[in-house]
Amino acid sequence: MNLATRISYLGGSALEFLAKAKKLEASGVDVVHFEIGEPDFDTPRNIKEAAKRALDEGYTHYTPSQGIPELREAIAEHERDYKGIPVDPSRVVVSPGAKVMIMFALQVLVNEGDEVIYPDPGYTAYRGLIMLAGGKPVPLELRAEEGFEVNAERLESLVTSNTKLIILNSPGNPTGNISRKHELDEIARIALERNLYVISDEVYSRIIYDGEHLTIASILGMMERTVIVDGFSKTYAMTGWRLGYGIMPEEMVRPLVRLQSNSVSCATAFVQKAGVEALRGDQGPVxxxxxxxRRRRDRIFELLGKIPHVKARKSEGAFYVFLDIRELGMSSREFASYLLEKHGVCLLPGDLFGERGEGYVRISYATSMENIEKGIERIARAVREIAG
Ligand SMILES: Cc1ncc(COP(=O)(O)O)c(C=O)c1O
Incomplete structure (x- = not known):
């Protein structure tokens, strides 16, 4: 078939590794899964109960495209209480997941040829979604030696007269780092001086171990040029429910809602009601x-610390380790394949997260302590074989 070129911009190669892992498992091999980027916990019971009640109450139809007012209010309260920013519910748009909100925000902001700076290594979807919107993706290198912080000088050197926006992600996937105040201040200064917008992907904002979550939108002048993207997938173990949101400058709301109403219509009605319970109900399960x-993170870093030739920077948020394997003299794909085929450990090669991810692999610790101990033991064995 003569398919549209733009569809080839989207990546999807993580699936390769999953398919291989599944095939091995089908042939009886025991595989430890470190590739999965979702909480292994069940959605808290009160949230499930709220969804069931909502179904019985008739939340089975279209809702306003922007989202039900009750949920938009609950989100505004949450952002105020947790992130310390004043949010008017009229600036909140509810969407079926955070990912589609990133896509919609890019569609609304980016013109053909506009440059969009995004983190490298960074979340796999950014690059393709920028290109799908007609933008030119400009990777911003994050270095382990700099704690995967955004280096202001390097960022500034990438800004041209065509730069439209910057994508930020803290806590970061795959690095597990969180943005510091001084870092955000510098990015905000550049955005204000050079008239840039920001999409701030904060889907891991509640999964923090050290320090606190800061949003760039809290810096004077930034609320008017930032789209905060957050959601329920990670915080409430609700990946399959598809519920997220964006908080954006007033002028963006109508066009983005129009895009939403012309495509996905709205987030699922009874899921929105469950979202209200998630935010306003008991936060104990979170x-x-x-x-x-945190216990798993501490254990995994303790175990990885004993393996020579590999290095890991302790993650401060999310549930990933971005393991530096450069000393092993193998590409990250070779190492990932070796681990899967010879030792039954499935993880993701760093190059999936951008060119600068080469030399690293991502381990997700959204799995049981038992699997963590078994998997890291296998990695230790593999490293011994490779390094001799
Ligand atoms: C950085 C980042 N942003 C967005 C998402 C997507 O979240 P959602 O399930 O709300 O679409 C993910 C999921 O892995 C992610 O890691």
Missing amino acids: EEMVAEF
């Missing part, structure tokens, strides 16, 4: 989940 992630 705290327990994050406490468990």
Whole structure:
């Protein structure tokens, strides 16, 4: 078939590794899964109950495209209480997941040929979505030696008269780092001086172990040029429910809602009601989940610290380790394939997250402590074989 070129811009190669892992498992091999980027916990019961009640109450039809007012209000309250920013519910747009909100925000902001700066290594979807919107993706290198912080000088050197916006992601996937105040101040200064917009992907904002979550929108003047993207997938273990949101400058709201109403219509009605319960109900399950992630993080770093030739920077948020394997003299794909085929460990090669991810692999610790111990033991064995 004569397919549209733009569809080839979208990546999807993580699936390759999953398919291989599934094939091995089908042939009886025991595989430890470190590739999955979603909480292994069930959605808290109160949220499921709220969805069931909403179904019985008739939340089975279209809702306003922007989202039900009750949920937009709950989101505005949450952003105020948790991130310390004043949000009017009229600036909140509810969407079926955070990812589609990133796509919509890019569609609304980016003109053909506009340059969009995005983190490299960074979340796999950014590059393709920028190109799909007609933009030119400009990778901003994040270096392990700099704690994967945004280097203001390097950022500034990438800004041209065509730069339209910057995508930020903190806590970061795949690096697990969180943005510091001084870092955000510098990015804000550049955005204000050079008239740039920001999409701030904050889907891991509640999964924090050290320090606190800061949003660039809290810096004077930035609320008017930032789209905050957040969601329910990670915080409330609701990946399959598809619920996210964006908070954006007033002028963006109508066009973005129009795009939403012409495509996905709205987020699922009863899921929106469950979202209200997630935000306003008991937060105990979130705290327990994050406490468990923290225990796993501490254990995984303790174990990885004993393996020579590989290095890991302790993650401060999200649930990933971006492991530096450069000393092993293997590409990240070779290492990932070796681990899967010879040792039954599935993880993701760093180059999936951008060119600068080469030399690294991503380990997700959204899996049981038992799997973590088994998987890291296997990685240790593989490294011994490779390094001799
Ligand atoms: C950085 C980042 N942004 C967005 C998403 C997508 O979130 P959602 O499930 O709300 O679409 C993910 C999911 O892996 C992610 O890691």
